[in-house]
Amino acid sequence: MAKGKLTDEVKTYIVQALACFDSPSVVASAVKKDFGLDVSRQLVESHDPNKKAASGLAPKWRVLFEETRKAFLEDTASIAISHRAVRLRALQRMAEKAETSGNMVLAASLMEQAAKEVGDSYTNRREVTNKFEGMTDESIGARLAELLGKIGGGAAS
Known part of the structure; x- marks a missing residue:
């Protein structure tokens, strides 16, 4: 045509x-x-x-x-799969069907995917951990002085 x-x-x-x-x-x-x-x-x-x-x-x-x-x-809001709850419900249905049919490898894979979905693996959000948690001010200062000494920027104590 x-x-x-x-x-x-x-x-x-x-x-x-x-x-x-x-x-x-x-x-x-x-x-x-x-x-x-x-x-x-x-x-x-x-x-x-x-x-x-x-x-x-x-x-x-x-x-x-x-x-x-x-x-x-x-207008991605109108696309159902763009919502986490919709994806999780679909994964739930697929995992149940896979388990019922005896496909444990697929069921386990779907459960892992759901865990990643809930754990924000598919987002750009990351959790920042505090590596100094539980340390005293003195031990933090000593560690910083040690690190600065290694890069040549530390002052002698």
């Missing part, structure tokens, strides 16, 4: 899907399923303003792409 033969409805669908980071292959399959049209990956890619193939893309489609991408990136 030639690019000029696509309706605005199909073009809108393609541009918005690409803006939501769907691959050209996925979009081509979705167009086939939803509209009954065979479109090539290359034709789909020609609607992505970030690709060289889209050099002739009309400004209205570029604007639609940018607006859709912006809205998509700002």
Whole structure:
């Protein structure tokens, strides 16, 4: 199918899907399923303003792409899997099913993944420990003097 033969409805669908980071292959399959049209990956890619193939893309489609991408990136709250509770519930269901079916390796792996999820392994938060906890002021001072002496910045006591 030639690019000029696509309706605005199909073009809108393609541009918005690409803006939501769907691959050209996925979009081509979705167009086939939803509209009954065979479109090539290359034709789909020609609607992505970030690709060289889209050099002739009309400004209205570029604007639609940018607006859709912006809205998509700002609205992760509506994506269920972005929430820890949803991920943990899914892991719980999978672990129960794996255990029921006797797949203990998978069940253990899913439990480990859930433990990491709860322990913030998948976030950028890190717990800072106090290495001086329980030390007296004198012992902290002595340790600092020792470390400074090793790097050549310490004053003689």
